Amino acid sequence: MSATLLDNLWSDHVITTRDDGASLLWVDRHLVHEGSHHAFGKIAAKGLPVVEPGLTFGVVDHYAPTRGAPATADIARMIDTLRSNCAQHGVTLFDQGDPRQGIVHVAGPEQGLTLPGLLINCGDSHTSTHGAFGALAFGIGATEVAHVLATQTVWQKKPKAMRITITGALGPGVGAKDIALAWIARLGADGARGHAVEYAGAAVRGLSMEGRMTLCNMSIEGGGRFGMVAPDTTTFDYLKGRPWAPGEDNWDAAVARWHKLPSAPDARFDKEVTLDASEIAPVVTWGTSPEEALPVTETVPDPTRLPMNKATRARAALDYMGLNAGQRLQDITIDQVFIGSCTNARIEDLRAAAAVLQGRQAQVPGLVSPGSAGVKAQAEAEGLDQIFTAAGLEWVGAGCSMCVAMNGDSVAAGKRCASTTNRNFRGRQGRGARTHLMSPAMVAAAAVTGRLTDVRPLLQGREVQA
Amino acid sequence: MTGWSRHTGVAIALDRENVDTDQLIPARFMSTPRAQGYGSFLLHDMRTEADGTPNPYFPLNVAPQASILISRRNFGSGSSREAAVYALVDAGFRIVIAPSFGDIFASNAVNNGLLPAKVTEDAVEGYIRHLAGRAGPAQVDLVAGSGHVAGRPLQFELDAGWRQKLINGWDDTDLTRQHADAIAAFRAARAASQPWSFPAAHAAAGGNT
Structure with a gap:
């Protein structure tokens, strides 16, 4: 079979x-x-x-x-x-x-x-x-x-049935969130509509359960x-x-x-997509849909160089986001950061952010909300809370918090937030809020510099978990 | 819910892709009891300026009587909030016409008598150009899967089961209870073959760590 x-x-x-x-x-x-x-x-x-x-x-x-x-x-x-x-x-x-x-x-x-x-x-x-x-x-x-x-x-x-295979190995500072945003950017926010996505390949096998959860979590964004x-x-x-x-x-x-569950070697999928992990760089979103994402080393798209349909949407997104066509993503300054949500608030996510923040100061205010009381207790046992608070960020309780802005934690109109969450929709984090999605390590890097930043140089000489 | 098979009304276009559920109803309105009505929350932050005054150029404000909404690809993407459908239904919408819909949104729509009518990109392009920001008459025949929008023909795709459900106004819960014996047999077999899928016993005793 x-x-x-x-x-x-x-x-x-x-x-x-x-x-x-x-x-x-x-x-x-x-x-x-x-x-x-x-x-x-x-x-x-x-x-x-x-x-x-x-x-x-x-x-x-x-x-x-x-x-x-x-x-x-x-x-x-x-x-x-x-x-x-x-x-x-x-x-x-x-x-x-x-x-x-x-x-x-x-x-x-x-x-x-x-x-x-x-x-x-x-x-x-x-x-x-x-x-x-x-x-x-x-x-x-x-x-x-x-x-x-x-x-x-x-x-x-x-x-x-759809299979997304990630071959090879991820580079340092690149994780499950980057894989997710990379495939969504490539296939679109409806690239997997009507499909169940199975993630496979060496890079996926190499992910911890936390990383696999991040990847599966973002499926709906594609x-x-x-x-x-x-x-x-x-x-x-x-x-x-x-x-x-x-x-x-x-x-x-x-x-x-459970050993009987995996797909057979000769199983057929309705749709197959393969990405090379070594080609995935840290990704950030620049627009108002998760598909509007690029490697952080790139520049904001120029609507005049896009096909008409995409150009209209890109113009509207840039207008909402307060960005200029062609500007370097790494020149975008932020007002605040949020580390939390069902996408990226597990212990490994907090460790990845703390590895960047340790001994450094955040240039902007921010909230760190662990994914659960259990994650909170573990992070405190490991001293991660001390790293966040020493950096100037606020360490708070567990919940959906600023990802969905239902509990009162929200981003003010016109403010720009580097966020580990899953949706950069208009108004998602609060009316008029501008959200840039990225990994926990990338949010930590943005906190340290006050702008969107490639985390990789900041990790040099530091020990980081995958 | 009440079934329906034919609708004549007014169509208006929302010329955007990826109209997500956070736009259809911003999260801050979702603690409101349904009985109060969700219509005024529909696309609230697009419809109104920051000071709360209505944007007179926004399609829903141009044609508050509209019952057919035309939009672009990936309509209703995002969260599972059925409140996005409640907002459309309570604002008087019966049909959304788009090239594609978020999977969960489409299920939620059908469960509330709202038709997610899937058409080609070209058809949507034609309706949007033809309507040119104004409202226009439209008719939809659910049984035939056809109709017209502002004089242009409409052909839409719809899952056969969903069509039946919309026409008959069926409630799944009532239908499913007819399968009570099969469900009970399935449960018993599962409890025997995969007892760990029923978790309560040892966890209640404090776990096995």
Whole structure:
């Protein structure tokens, strides 16, 4: 058989398939957050219970205050609503103050809730993150969330299979975020639309689980609702001993099963793309879509040299971003930095940023929000918080924070932020905010110089993890 | 939701690519209960100046009665927020015509009776030029997958299952409950073959570390 990882995951969850091709799939894990209030309201309107509270987990993240109490009564109400919905339906909640709390896509894997072979849903587009473990993980809307709450199943048409192979090895100072922005820049923000993306190749095998999660997380920014990496010893080593991972009693059976998941050597994909890791440089975005990204060594595109359709869009993006055609990306000065989000706020991300910041001063203010309470504790045990605060950055609590600007942490109109987040959409970090996406190391470099900066020279003579 | 099969209304073009869900509804409005209506949040930060006054040239302000929105590629990309669809629906939109849609947005649209009508780039180009910033009459036949926009013919692609759902106004939850026995059998088989996929037991006891 020449099945893909997608084929193997899909067939293992199909309950029934309709004539129109849509399949009813079993959901192994359902993660909910404050934004799930519409869905809880929908099942309440039908008088339905949460059918599998043991497979449903709540996390306070989108509205989580990162400094003290909720910023407004509305924010407090959103968190309280999640609390009461979880309590009413017997759903475990990782609440504020709980050592398990964090961004849903950081906390879930950390707790061992994310496993190879599982189908994982969450009312959040970055659910693709969990595919890093060889899971079938995808974001759903509120109507679908209500459906999962009520039935523990989801209707879905099988996506097409796409493989992105990253050959070779990444250079120093280049990581998973750069791979993600590089392929999205090449294929477009809809390059993987309708497809499940499997990441493969030596450079992907060489990534830690944190790096693989960053890569899978960004799949949706290239239009892919699913991102995935075949599980291997890196995956199993990460999982062993985590609270909700299989225990000694069935660990071996689970691993034996997980070994059967990867794509066969002769598996056929609907779309194949290959990138050479050695050609990937640190990438930054210059526009208002993640596809508007370039190596930091380049210059801002000149709309007069682009085809008309792209030129119109580029002009609008440059106008919003306050940039001039042809200016060097490294001459763009910034007002602030943000290190956080489900994309880049895991321990390895914080280590990478700290390696650049150690013994240096940030020229601009900034916020560092660890991805979870667990990451926060570990970073503090390693002294990373001291490096950030000594550099002049603010070390705060865990949550989605300034990535989505729902909890009150936002970038003011017209201000320019170097950010480890996933979306440079207009107004994403606050109305009129100007976002440049990049890796944690690159954000740290921007903090040190006050402008977009190639991190590589700043790493010379420093020990950095991959 | 209520099903529908034919719609006659007013079309307006939003001449942009990648209209993402953060633009369709900025995050700060999403703590609002749905009952209050999401229509005024639709494309809020494009529709209004920084001081809150409406931008008179913005298409939605030119034609507040519009029910058919025409836009360019990758409409509704970004987050899974169904609120982006609520904003369109509550503002009176029934149809969005574009060359491509974000996958999650398209599912959410169909779940709320909003038609994501996929057409060619050329067709969109033609409608945008023809409308030239003004509103125009349009008609959409869901059953036939056709219609017209400002006198120009419309042919759109739509998944067969989605077409049925829109026409009948079906709610998946009600349909799925007819499969209750199959779901129960699947669950039992999975619990036997992959018991670790049901996590609660040892975690509740404090994990296995």
